[in-house]
Amino acid sequence: MCISKYHLVLLSILPFLISCKYESSDGVSTNNSLVFDITFDNGDKTSPLSLSQIFDSVSYIPLKNDSGIIIGGIKDIKFVHNRFYIWDNKANALYVFDNKGNYLQEISHIGNASNEHILIGGFDVNPRNEEISLFDSPSRKIKRFSKNGTFLDNLSLKDVIRDFAVLGNGDYVFYTPDYLKGKNRRGAWQTDSSGVFKKQLVSMSDDFLYGGLYPTCFCRINDSTIGLKGGEDHDYIYHITADTIVVKYQLKVDIKIPDEIKKRAILNFENYKGKVYTKNDYFETEKLMTIAVSNLKRRILLFYHKTDSCHWLIQSEKDLVEDIKLHTWFQSSYNKALIGVLDCSYILSFPGLREEFPDIDESSNPILMVAYTK
Numbered sequence: 001m002c003i004s005k006y007h008l009v010l011l012s013i014l015p016f017l018i019s020c021k022y023e024s025s026d027g028v029s030t031n032n033s034l035v036f037d038i039t040f041d042n043g044d045k046t047s048p049l050s051l052s053q054i055f056d057s058v059s060y061i062p063l064k065n066d067s068g069i070i071i072g073g074i075k076d077i078k079f080v081h082n083r084f085y086i087w088d089n090k091a092n093a094l095y096v097f098d099n100k101g102n103y104l105q106e107i108s109h110i111g112n113a114s115n116e117h118i119l120i121g122g123f124d125v126n127p128r129n130e131e132i133s134l135f136d137s138p139s140r141k142i143k144r145f146s147k148n149g150t151f152l153d154n155l156s157l158k159d160v161i162r163d164f165a166v167l168g169n170g171d172y173v174f175y176t177p178d179y180l181k182g183k184n185r186r187g188a189w190q191t192d193s194s195g196v197f198k199k200q201l202v203s204m205s206d207d208f209l210y211g212g213l214y215p216t217c218f219c220r221i222n223d224s225t226i227g228l229k230g231g232e233d234h235d236y237i238y239h240i241t242a243d244t245i246v247v248k249y250q251l252k253v254d255i256k257i258p259d260e261i262k263k264r265a266i267l268n269f270e271n272y273k274g275k276v277y278t279k280n281d282y283f284e285t286e287k288l289m290t291i292a293v294s295n296l297k298r299r300i301l302l303f304y305h306k307t308d309s310c311h312w313l314i315q316s317e318k319d320l321v322e323d324i325k326l327h328t329w330f331q332s333s334y335n336k337a338l339i340g341v342l343d344c345s346y347i348l349s350f351p352g353l354r355e356e357f358p359d360i361d362e363s364s365n366p367i368l369m370v371a372y373t374k
Contacts, residue, residue, distance in 0.1 A: 028202065028238065030247040036311060038253045038293045038300055040277075049312040051324040054288055054305050056374045058324060060342070060357070063365035067103040069095060071365045074341050076216065077332040080125040084368065085132070092120055094134060096149075101368070105149045107134060115151035117143055122216075126166040127223040133166055142172075142195075155195045159185045163217040168224035169242040173201065175218065177231040178211045179265060188228060188238075201238075201245050208233045209265045210257055210276070221284050222335040229282040229291065232257060237282065237291070249304075253277055255295055273297050283333035288373040290330075290338075307374065327353060328369055340369040 063071060063086070072090030079085075083104070086095040093108035109116040121137030130147035133155075142155040142164075161174045170193040176186050188202035211231060219227040221239070227248070228238040237249040255277045269276070273296040281292040281301075289304045301314035314320050328340040344364040347353040354360070357367065 028236070028245055028247055030236075030250065033236075033247045033250050034304070035250045035252055036302055036304070038251050038302065038313070040274075040295050040298055040300065041254055045315075046312045046319070048319050048321050049303060049314060050321040051326065053308075053310075054303060054374055055324050056372045058326065058369060058371045060327075061099070061101045061368040061370060062357075062359070063097055063101050063368065064103060065363070065365045069103055069106065069365070070363065071095065074331065074366060076123070077339050077341070077368070078123070078125055078220070079332070079334040079337075079339065080127050081130060083130075085123065085125055087120060087123055089120070092117075094120065094123055094132070107132065107145060107149060112139075114154055115143070122163060124164065124166045124218075124220075126170060127220075128168060128170065131166075133164075133172075135161070135164060157195060165218040165220065165226045165240075167226065167240070167242045171198065171242055173218070173226060173228075173240055175202075175228060177204065177217070179204075179206065179209045188230075188240075201240065202228070202230060204231060204233055208262050210262050211265065216282075219282055219284050219333060220335075222286060227282065227284045227289075229279060232277065232279070235279070237284075237289075249289065251279070251291070251293065251302075253293060269296055281330065283330055283338055285333055285337065285373045286335045288338070305374070324371075326369065326371065327356075330371070337370045337372045340371070342367040342369060 071086065071088050073088060074086055075089035076087040077084060082099040084097045086097065088095060091108065092110060093106055095106045096104045098104055110118065117134060117136040118138040119136065120134060122135040124133050132145040134143045134145065136143055140157045142157065144152040144155065146152055159174065160176060160180055162176050164172055164174045167173055172191045173188060175188045176184065179186060187200060187204045189200045190198045192198055217229050221227050224241050226240045228240055230236040230238060235251040235253060236247045239246050239248040257276050261272065261276060277293055277295045279291060279293050283290050287306050290302060292299055292301045302311060303314065304311040328342050330338040330340045332339040343366050344360050344362060347357050347360045
């Protein structure tokens with residue numbers, strides 16, 4: 001489905017109704033943002049998506065274990081300047097591999113010393129100098145390491161954070177969508193490289209306490225731009241640079257969350273199937289954006305191809321034509337590709353995969369699937 005099936009928000013053509021510059025209720029400009037209708041109740045159908053329409057090729061990269069490193073479970077992956085940074089949440093460690101899958105180094109010292117961590121809660125890599133920022137959740141500290149893994153310093157945080165990213169100039173942007181009592185900041189805010197608060201980027205009303213399930217919120221699109229999947233209060237996807245923030249996309253979901261649910265945090269989502277929704281699996285490259293929206297009964301997957309200005313809504317298997325074979329789904333992205341993970345146990349469970357990857361056994365590390373976007 002191409003541009004005629006969704007609409008640009010060009011509010012500047014309505015000067016008699018609003019000012020030339022329109023701002024959302026959180027103060028961020030929505031000029032020229034794209035609006036996508038996400039309809040669970042008999043919504044419009046798009047034509048099936050053939051994967052060859054959005055992907056150019058797929059490569060598989062085994063993570064070698066010549067060094068004796070066995071990865072237990074991959075929580076997050078980042079690809080920066082020909083290096084894969086692998087967060088193994090079972091080993092509580094960060095591993096670094098080159099673009100061929102060769103092991104380079106690790107950050108795995110557990111403890112209370114300055115160069116040690118208690119429990120990794122997230123990480124990012126500054127593309128400008130390849131410094132690694134590793135968030136230690138229990139201590140609320142960001143521990144910084146050089147490209148080669150040398151410990152540099154600690155950055156203490158006062159607020160509880162759910163996700164963070166490093167901007168192109170070395171500043172940090174933090175995000176906490178859920179409501180926390182006390183003086184903890186909420187929404188998205190920017191600090192300088194030393195953690196000094198600079199400005200609030202996205203605000204959230206204290207009257208809106210509902211929050212969906214957020215494994216991750218930030219997505220690096222290129223060296224200077226970070227994407228942020230906002231909460232269900234606005235359903236915006238923001239693009240953030242060191243100096244700007246704009247609403248790039250808006251999701252128009254046909255589910256109205258009841259007021260009584262908006263005003264309280266929900267932990268037992270199973271009791272509200274069909275009444276609420278949540279967003280996840282937001283990934284974006286320079287040519288492709290994808291996000292999933294679920295009402296806990298059904299899941300709608302949106303793909304938007306920027307080059308062709310076309311989008312597709314995947315609601316069932318028949319909406320997706322796998323003329324390019326993907327053996328797994330996506331877990332991360334960078335400017336040119338989406339990245340998935342094939343665990344050895346998964347490969348060994350299927351004869352076809354065992355035949356395709358004959359060198360895999362129970363002691364093997366996962367294989368990374370890299371799908372390059374057109």
